[in-house]
Amino acid sequence: MARHWGHRVSMSTTARILDDAGLLLKADYQRERRQLAQQRKAAFAKTPTGPNMVWQFDFSEYETAAGGTWRVAGIADYWSKYEFGWHWSPTANQHDAIAAVQLALTEAAHLLPEGLDLLEYLTDPDTGEVVPITLVTDNGGPFRSARFAAFIEATAELDHVRTRVRTPGQNGVRERAFQSLKYERLYREQIDDMHDLLAHGEDFRAEFNTVRPHEALSRNRPREVHLRLADPSSPNFPEPENLPRT
Template identity: 60%
Template sequence: MIRQDAAMPVSRFTALIGIPRRTYTRWISKQRAGNPPKGPWPAPAVEAFEPVVEKYAQAWPAWGHRKIHALMRADGHEVSVSTVERAMRRRNLLQSTKYQAERRELAKARKAAFAEPPTGPNQVWQLDFSEFETTRGGIWRIAGCADYYSKYEFGWHLATTCNAADAELAVRIAIAEAERLAGGVPLAEQLTNPETGHIKRIKVVTDNGGAFKGSRFAAFIASRPELLHIRTRRRSPGQNGVRERAFGSLKYEHLYRMEIDDGQTLAAEAERYRHVFNHIRPHEALGMQRPIEIHQQDQQAQLSSKKTEPDS
């Protein structure tokens, strides 16, 4: 070393090269210790919540740190998003950025369907089919309606076919579920203005698939005064965005993570995820609330206003 070869004291040497003595001694200490890397720095908040975060992340392995954070906050844990992210990173529980790329926002649908943006549930439903191949039971089609406003999944119809009869059954399932959520009030009654008697019809948005273009499905819609069928533009994928993203969540967060042998198992697992999606999974587009919370609070407000209108 130059200083030792010159028999120069530390104070004189540091003054000569123009650095503080404490900096020089710190460098020497690091060199003698083998130049260890910096950190890890103390992280009491992360260490305190790390076991809890791990428990939540292992229970919901398909979810990212923001959804885990929202779930923990809903359960009463006072923890920040960054703490959850750091804890999951420590335990190697963060999903890869390539796991499921962020998809674009819902593309503009036909003006007839969204001329007036929905302000509550049961104003716009989106209906479509999605294929899933089981390991031993062949290919099945999942049909279902999702509420555009609340993102609520009304239920699935599973079949090996994809025709107008299947589309009709999917809509009937949605109607039954919408009436159950309203305490058994018929859907047409929920949509009727008590003063004018006018029914504000639900716009059922679909693509231009063969199941939706035939006379049978058209006749079914015509028989329901509370429904209006809207087909999106031809060759314009992405206009049924809420429906398509929910199918993607069903597959990537649940179905693709297990072996599905047959249609019966597929139906059970799809229904299990529907409960998670509606009642447990925080939804970013809803401000980290659940679809059931948005659907019921807005629906109850609408029903209450209808009850009070005649007396006012």
């Protein structure tokens, strides 16, 4: 017997109290960690050589001058640094996570050549096997939810991998782009409400994708690289007005 706040309690009661508070490791904790480590290793064992091979996904938040706090869910392509459409919401839950992924899937399909859908694009022409996009997230609640897992399971275009705990660098492309949004745009402007936030956020995304050269892409722009109009390993600097429209 042990004592808890002066009361004698059994070891089983103590274990139940700790479990209810989420302070006990589950029996399969180490096995789950090994499985996640294997998935991470497999995801990055081969460096992506094109768009829609690895996506990085996370949430960020911003407080407007009027006091409202809004969350943005965004997905970035690891290879091209292209920013897919952002999902803004007062919440950051499993429903918002799913909505952001659906937004990215729709835009990724829209950027493909006419007549080609995303699933067809991801299918190996020789084997007929679908090579899904690796969607990388951290270990936040929305990404560990059963609903999000079921959504990924039902989406043949995606395979979900979570980063190690407290290692934001493994999701670095996503983290850096959100920092750029805040320090280069939002923190420099007067953002009064949600309408201002949406406008500034979308202006920045368009500028990031099509106007501003990206150092990691040898001064190319993300949209050029994503559409394979430029080689990210060599300088190629077309003017924005000369980019094809899709």
